[in-house]
Amino acid sequence: MELKRVVVTGIGAITPIGNTFQEYWNALTNGVSGAAPITLFDPSLFKTQFACEVKNFNAEDHFDRKEARKMDRCGQLGIVAAREAVAHSGILESNVDKQRVGVIWGSGIGGIKTFEEEVSAYATGNGIPRFNPFFIPKMIADITPGHISMEFGFMGPNYTTVSACASSTNALIDSLMLIQLGKADVIVAGGSEAAVTASSIGGFNSMHALSVRNDDPKTASRPFDKDRDGFVMGEGGASIILEEYEHAKARGAKIYAELIGGGMSADAYHLTAPHPEGLGAYNVMKNALQDAGIGLEEVDHINMHGTSTPLGDIAESKAIQKLFGEHAYKIQINSTKSMTGHLLGAAGAVESVSVVGAIMHNLVPPTINHFTDDENLDSRLDFTFNHAKKREINIAMSNTFGFGGHNACVVFKKI
Numbered sequence: 001m002e003l004k005r006v007v008v009t010g011i012g013a014i015t016p017i018g019n020t021f022q023e024y025w026n027a028l029t030n031g032v033s034g035a036a037p038i039t040l041f042d043p044s045l046f047k048t049q050f051a052c053e054v055k056n057f058n059a060e061d062h063f064d065r066k067e068a069r070k071m072d073r074c075g076q077l078g079i080v081a082a083r084e085a086v087a088h089s090g091i092l093e094s095n096v097d098k099q100r101v102g103v104i105w106g107s108g109i110g111g112i113k114t115f116e117e118e119v120s121a122y123a124t125g126n127g128i129p130r131f132n133p134f135f136i137p138k139m140i141a142d143i144t145p146g147h148i149s150m151e152f153g154f155m156g157p158n159y160t161t162v163s164a165c166a167s168s169t170n171a172l173i174d175s176l177m178l179i180q181l182g183k184a185d186v187i188v189a190g191g192s193e194a195a196v197t198a199s200s201i202g203g204f205n206s207m208h209a210l211s212v213r214n215d216d217p218k219t220a221s222r223p224f225d226k227d228r229d230g231f232v233m234g235e236g237g238a239s240i241i242l243e244e245y246e247h248a249k250a251r252g253a254k255i256y257a258e259l260i261g262g263g264m265s266a267d268a269y270h271l272t273a274p275h276p277e278g279l280g281a282y283n284v285m286k287n288a289l290q291d292a293g294i295g296l297e298e299v300d301h302i303n304m305h306g307t308s309t310p311l312g313d314i315a316e317s318k319a320i321q322k323l324f325g326e327h328a329y330k331i332q333i334n335s336t337k338s339m340t341g342h343l344l345g346a347a348g349a350v351e352s353v354s355v356v357g358a359i360m361h362n363l364v365p366p367t368i369n370h371f372t373d374d375e376n377l378d379s380r381l382d383f384t385f386n387h388a389k390k391r392e393i394n395i396a397m398s399n400t401f402g403f404g405g406h407n408a409c410v411v412f413k414k415i
Contacts, residue, residue, distance in 0.1 A: 003180040006260075007415060009253040010089025010241030012081040012190070013353050016052035016234050016340050020084060024350075025357045027339065028365035029388045033218040034340055035232050040196050048210040050217035051196045052234035052341030070134045071147065072111030077237040078144040078192030079151065081349075085239035086152060091186055094251040102156030102184045103145035104175045106168030106191030108345025108402065110141030110160075113197045141345075144192055156184045162345070164402025165305075167191055168238075169348030172410050173262030175242045185247045191346040192237030201233060207272065211308065221342075222369035223306035223335035224313050224383050231307040234341025238349035240356070257356045258415045261292025267405030274312050274401065278319030281305075281399065284407035285323050292411040294395055297327050301364055301396040303351045306335025307342050314376050316399065321378060332364040332391060334384040339368055348400040352410055355396045359414050364389045 011021045016034025018024035027034075034052035043049040059068040059076050062083075068076065082103070086092060091101065118135045137143050142160035149158050157178055161170040168191025175187040204210045211230040213220035221232040248255055265287060267280035274280065289296065304316055313335075321328045336354045343350050358364050370385040382389075394414045401407045 004182060005245035005258060006176050006179045006242050007245050007248050007258045008240055008256045008356055009243045009248050010085040011256065011353055011356060012084030012088060012239040013350060014054055014077050014080050015236040015350055016054055019054065019056065021353065024353070028336060028354055028357070029363060031366045031368045031386065031388070032339055033368060034234065035217040035220055037217065038196060041198050043201065046201055047205045047212050048201055049214045050220065050232070051201070052232055053196055054236050070138065072114040072138045073194035074107060074111050074192050075144045075147055077194055077235065078105060078190065079147055081190055081192065081237040081239040082148045082188050085190070085241050086188060089241040090253060091241065092152065096186060098153045099155045100185040101154040102178065102187040103148045103154055103158050104171045104187055104189050105145040105160045106171035106345050106348060107141040107144065107160055107193055108162060108164045108167045109193060109195050111139035112195050112200055114138040116197055116199050148188060154188065156187065163406040163408065164404055165342070165344050165347050166400045166402040166406040166408040167345035167348065169352070169398065169400040169408035169410055170264070172240065172259065172348065172352060173264065173408060176259050176262050179242060179244050186241065186243045188239060189242050190237060190239030191349040193344045193346040194235045195344055196233055196235050204233065209309065219369045221308050221338050222371070223308045223338050223367055224374060224377055225370050226372040226374040228308045228310060228313065231309055231337065232341035234343040236343055236350060237346050238353045240349065240352060255415050257359045258413045259410060260413045261288050261294065261411040263288025263291055263409045265407045267407065269405055272403050274315040276315055278315035278322070280405055280407045281316045281319035281401065282323050284409045285319065285397065285399065288397065288409035288411050294411060296324050298395045299324070299331055299397060300391070300393045301332045301355065301358055303355050303398045304333055304335050305399045305401045306337055306367070308337065317377050317381060329380045329382070332382055332384055332389060334364055334367045336365055348398065348408060351400065352398045355398045355412050358393045359396055359412055362390060362392050364391065364393065
């Protein structure tokens, strides 16, 4: 059977550097850092006391007070992103068949704040179990697409993908395949995460995964810099409306890019560390390009996973050099995590939005906070340090890798 084409017809985002897609894109291209001291809990006794929080977010500006109390922050951020994407796409004004509109979401952790609060209250109480009746539906990772489907009446495929930090990229890939196979006409895809919490920061601190640059949070996320010391926790969400091409044309939708392929692989190496030679990263990019039917020399831009960890940045860079050979030095590479921090399961969606923006505007956002070259990284690679770069972007990729060795990559094309 001939696979159907899949295009992007709507975008939404709520991030540490902007609460709409346009705000996010403007901040990206201007190199704005979203890192600041943590306000969502008291971090004074923690090794890391800063994060990339969503700013100026009040749930009651978006939800009725009673409804807001039924949702974890993870779900609230996800719904806000999805609302913007749905409105941007105009699908509600197009009389679409809602039985063929799905919602596929990604979240690595889900409602961790709700879990913390409920278990803590029980542990410090008198032993009588008094749990909130919304405890479970607020906590579970799959509840966000449920809320989105109920709000809009979308009755197509509906679930959450969980693959640690690759989660929302896997959601995009699943959405791509379902539309290609004719199982849906439109899918609200994306991801959200709200893990700036005591247990999350404490847990990642215990693994020595987070930066501890408390004296200078804004420059703490520094992918590819010699003095990088770990990632910066971020939170937020993003949504991309994926639609079958002919369906989008028939309703006169504005098309922003085409999603032409997705790749998946496993490192099969270590619980948390990447394969030192980037084998999983190499395989996932190769798989994505094969799925897209794209030659190596056609790739213009890669938004790397680039978390600002000592091992990860090197392994991924090696994978790019091994796969692309000499063409690697002609690709515009970046890591937007230098600005947003690492949004865990939402990273893939948030960074795919950046890639679509790069295609739309022929502009690659910078990798900020670069001060010192790392001798372990090839200086011929163009990491787009510190300043956005204007260039024609026809084919762009986004990489996301998760604990457990989960790798996912998506390929977008100018249409």
